Amino acid sequence: MQWLLTGGCGFIGSALAERLVAEGHAVRVLDNLSVGKPEALADIAPLRRIEAQGAAAGWTRGAVELMVGDIRDADAAAAACRGAAVVVHLAANAGVMQSIANPRADMDVNVAGTLGMLEAARAAGCGRFVLASSNAALGAVEPPAHEGRAPNPVSPYGAAKLAAEAYCLAYHHAYGLSSAVLRFGNVYGPRSGHKGSVVALFIRQALAGQPWEIHGDGGQTRDFVFIGDLVRAVIAAGTAAPLGGEVFQIASARETTINELADTLAGAFEAAGRPRPAMRHGERRAGDVARNYSDTSKAAERLGWRAETPLPEGLCRTLDWFLADPRRATG
Ligand SMILES: NC(=O)c1ccc[n+]([C@@H]2O[C@H](COP(=O)([O-])OP(=O)(O)OC[C@H]3O[C@@H](n4cnc5c(N)ncnc54)[C@H](O)[C@@H]3O)[C@@H](O)[C@H]2O)c1
Incomplete structure (x- = not known):
């Protein structure tokens, strides 16, 4: 399968790329290198840098394709999505403190950037869109965090992730784009x-x-979840029977x-x-x-996933x- 990973040079994206390549999938990364570096992918498989034209031409097997570009650039997003079976949207401003310092910049990447990727995925006819969300979208709620709780975000980062979740749901209902939202706990590894x-x-x-x-x-x-477990959850969400914007708590449940x-x-x-x-x-x-x-029983029931x-x-x-x-x- 062809997997597009936005933010694939980062922590979670590079670990996911490693697993996908090992399982024989074709992997393409769209990353603006604001945080992640190409070296993060270099030990996985031969790294092939591509431009928008190269991305449109087709996918390379046996290598990781890296397209340096911003998710907010509609042309880059469209080219990267072409031919992708699954889009895993990881690129984001990944910090609560950054969002408090500059909520508009956080919104621009985490909301407008997500909308741009959903548009590109819809136009390209991608089969599945997986959003990396966070417990911050749920915010201050009585623990354990679970999908049934009413969100109560307490940071601009949480508010932006919640808006991005809502767009995934809307794109399912309005356009039939199959999507899954994963609310990660504290990932380490x-x-x-x-x-x-x-x-x-x-x-x-x-x-x-x-x-x-x-x-x-x-x-x-x-709730600390090991990266190897988290990567399994993302792959399960990317390949499970059709999903319509459903939210899943992905954590250790401990x-x-x-x-x-x-x-x-x-x-x-x-x-x-x-x-x-x-x-x-x-x-x-x-x-x-x-x-x-987090209570992760929904992920266990629907995705057959549990942290191990x-x-x-x-x-x-x-x-x-x-x-x-x-x-x-x-x-
Ligand atoms: N690590 C965690 O514990 C955790 C917890 C909850 C949610 N998440 C979410 O998971 C996702 C990945 O997190 P991570 O820990 O791998 O973060 P990371 O910062 O290591 O990786 C993010 C990547 O996105 C890229 N990026 C940022 N803005 C971009 C843009 N505008 N266009 C293209 N690329 C851009 C960066 O260069 C980087 O490589 C994020 O969406 C984050 O909010 C992470």
Whole structure:
């Protein structure tokens, strides 16, 4: 099958590309390289740079095609989508803080950019559109997060993801485009060297000899999902029987305190023969959610998907990836 990954040079996109290529699929990436770098794809298969004309000409097997372009460029989006069976839309402003600093720029990429990709996918007759959404679209709700809860976004990023979700649903009803919306928990794993999320940050800090700062008492909870599990969910959503804009919570369905995470990650450092990182408690951050985890039973029923990787194993695999090349810890 032909898979177009927007934002495919990023953390999730490059991991997905790796799995798809291993399964024998044709992979094309549309990325403006604002965050991701082509090197993220270089170890997967021969990398073939293409322009819009090359994209229109057809797909290359046995290589990853990279089209450098912006999702907001209608010509680039149209060319990239031509011939794609599945579009996985990952390209986004991926940060809550960035969205608070500049909500209009966040809207431009995360809402208008998604609309542009939906238009391109519809015009090209793509069979499935999978949107990378986030629990931020759901926002501050009583845990566990699940698809039946009324959304209550508390950041411009969450509001933009919610709008993008709504467009996926509308494109199904108005134009018959089959789509799925995946609300990811906190994703961690190999290929996350540039991410600001807590696991990647702690690993970079420990490797630089810096202590970990745990905000508040560390009793706040999050749902950490390993990238290998997440990639399986995306592939399931891309290939499942027709879907009409349905939302799925994609997470581990386990509530983990930040103290537990830090302890388990410290254990992974010791298991790798490294010193146990120092930790200290700092101020509680304003707006830090006390509890957050997801009920993933809908994904289990409809997609046959469940997270399988235990946190200690996932953290060891993540740390091994960072340790295999010191450049990975420099982002
Ligand atoms: N990583 C997580 O924990 C997490 C959690 C919830 C949701 N998500 C969502 O998953 C998706 C992928 O996240 P990630 O962690 O891989 O992020 P990432 O920042 O590593 O990757 C995003 C990629 O999109 C590209 N990009 C950004 N703006 C673009 C544009 N206008 N045109 C073309 N390319 C553009 C960047 O260069 C980058 O390669 C995002 O939509 C994000 O909101 C991620």
